[in-house]
Amino acid sequence: MTSTGTSAINTEMHVRVADITPVAAAIKRFTLVRTDGEPLPVFAPGAHVVVSMVDGGRLRRNPYSLMSSPTDTSKYEISVLRVDQSRGGSAFLHEQLQVGDALTISQPLNLFPIDNWGRRHLLVAGGVGITPFLPMMETMNAEGRPFELYYSIRSRPHGAYWSWLADRYGSRVKLAVDDEGDRVDYRALLINQPLGTHLYVCGPRPMLDHVLSVARGLGWPDENIHFELFLAPPPGVPFTVSLAKSQLEIAVEEHQSLLEAIEAAGVDAPYLCRGGACGQCETVVVHADGELLHNDHFLTDDEKTSGTKIMPCVSRFVGAGLTLDL
């Protein structure tokens, strides 16, 4: 079966930055257009693209939700939060990238789609997590699907698009501003939602964990709960890894993911979302003398403790030796 990171068939698209606009205190919106003039693919709301950028000789690939209109094939828009402890992706985009610069993007990939069984859709966003909901609301609005948005922001200057959303969707948008003392009571919000409501959450990890925990704690079934969480590969102590099939021994640096190190060594490993969610990069552990640090949310608990699999896009290792079946 074909892996996706490899390709005789390269479906990545060359784009150019057409616009960079600050939309909030630490958030910039980037508009991307195809350099060959062809239309960009239509996408399903909730989709993201993996953006490849070269930062001082280093190749980075990060996933970003598409926030533009799904039917506007002339451009894609993403919004990026400048993160202090950035591995470099958001720093590069905010500080280095200029209008006119070239980037490569993947085809859209959707791990956060609208659930077709939903009779009502409850969207819960925190900060820059608002991005996938913009095309979702546009589509739901156009198709007459009932929805409500609960959007939490740190402060009005730090929040993006809240004014535009309120204008466009009126009372279906509820804004909670942290520094004005607003707090969303998720228990009250979730306990009386009508049967057939689906919950979608996108935001910082602690908020996500909290909302999910409240929903599950009220008996909401998992199949009605959807969330988008791109885990940035966390940094860690450098380690070495042996690749059994490629007969290589490579070093994984502190701020480099295992997948990135494998790719830098010229080995084509399968990948898709690069955020610990989709399972495509699942790799067999041939031997591990040490501890696998699982940072993904794809493997089951049993699979993690079995020590036989690892997701190189976000996970790491500490110990005497690790050998992978690559």
Next chain:
Amino acid sequence: MLAPSIKSRPVYPGFALVQGAQRHIVALEGEGALALLELVQPGDPELARVEIMYAPGTSAAAGHAEALTNLGAAHYWQAVSPATLTTRLHQVLATATMSSRLYASGSEPFIGEVVRAGAAFGVKHLSIITEHRGSMKRRVQCVHCKGFIDDVTISPVPCTHCGLHLFVRDHFSRRFNAFQGVSIHAEEHDVIPSAEELYR
């Protein structure tokens, strides 16, 4: 307990009350009463959130109705038939909230009706807690004339609508709440194997 003979044949994992749910809507038929009776003791505090709908059917003499009443659940209602239970269930689900969970126990066709009721309100079958009890009878759809045959316990079974003799497959449709019946004598119309009692 129904043993899966093909991997995708429906299975019914068994009752357990979902922690945190504010309301447990429990639909029971016949021997299905035991699924709840064996799960909770009278006086269990969780029963304050349990609402029981029960159609005794062929188990009327077994005394389950009385035992269910004595549980002291939030509510107990007895249906004169599975069909009237289903009608009431639709009403209940129409105003139920996401902090309620739905449970079904009894024969397979009864569970299937509860699953269909849930689907009408956006409840996925994955969300419904089920346990099979009692008869192993099946509901069958004749793939040729599209007619439905209830209470099937033999295979092959003659279609009560078109007369073809049908092999009852383990292939099940939730949408129709029926197993598929396919002509067992399609190639040689005169050769009809004798029926075996496969499930009761």
Next chain:
Amino acid sequence: MSMTFNDETFRDDFTFRNSPAGIRRYPFPFHEDRYMYAVNIEPHLPGAAGTAYEHLIDVDEHYVAEMRDRALVLKEDPQRCQALPHMMAAQWDVLELLMTEKAAGYPDLFTLERNGDRWHWINRPLGIDDTFTFGDRSTLPYEPMEYIFRQAQGDFCIVDQRDDNLWMDAGIVTTQADWSLDFDIGMNFMEWHAPVPLAHQMGVFDRALKFLLNVQQGRPTRRLNWTMTVNARLDTSPENYHKWGPDKLTVTPENIGEKMHLRCELQSFWRLPRSNAILFPIRCYLIKFAEIATIPKWACRMHRVLQTIPDELADYKGFSRNRQLAIDYFAPFDHGQPTTPGTSPE
């Protein structure tokens, strides 16, 4: 038009036949001299000219006749084409995909002009010339899915992706090997594949499902499936099994060349843009044993492969009854020497 279309039938008098070019372009399924069940998925890329793989959506000499047979099936049983209500976005995705692929692959047969959402579609072989508004069902004589499926060879399933699974929520089945769309609508991947023997134990479907869940936009994939059919009957549905079932008993050593057909299904998998659903075309290709016999390599291989098929698979594919007759028919073509690997006629 550059292609000539056969005037042939797939029922009653069964006048179906392949031209010599049709025989050579047939997607012969056996790569080697023995058979093994595998998922065998590969990228769906345009293949060599003069083969069934040349265009990703293939149109061949049987196009007009197949569409005529489809219309007859749908008239008798409209339940062969169904979509659950939530699949409308996917229906439009499919209409767009099939129109663009056909127009790109066969510009002398099909034309698509798009002016915003005002589309103009011309299908010369079927004499269709329609203007409609993309996204507005009321501007088409049928729902978008049925509209385009009545103009596209093969069966199609449109599969919704949710709950880490695939759900057959729409489709058309009029050329099918033995399953009922009406019954299977709404089932998930494991459920609709339930009756296939062996493969479940081997974990083949678990791996296939995982792979299909990750089918990406812009990267369709494909696999080839096969079975046997007596008479060039496209509509071998379970609904009509009682009508075509007896065909199997009518095969004799004298008529097997004309009556017995190898039936291949070229399945492909396309991620759809608006709906995130997957389109699953199942394109049926028929070839008579007597036509296979005109290609020496294939005839020899058939003799060898037919003997290595496990009994349960032969049962499931419905040709146990005539298996020995088939083996006997191809025996004279087995020269005992090695054959070239691969499926090409040489």
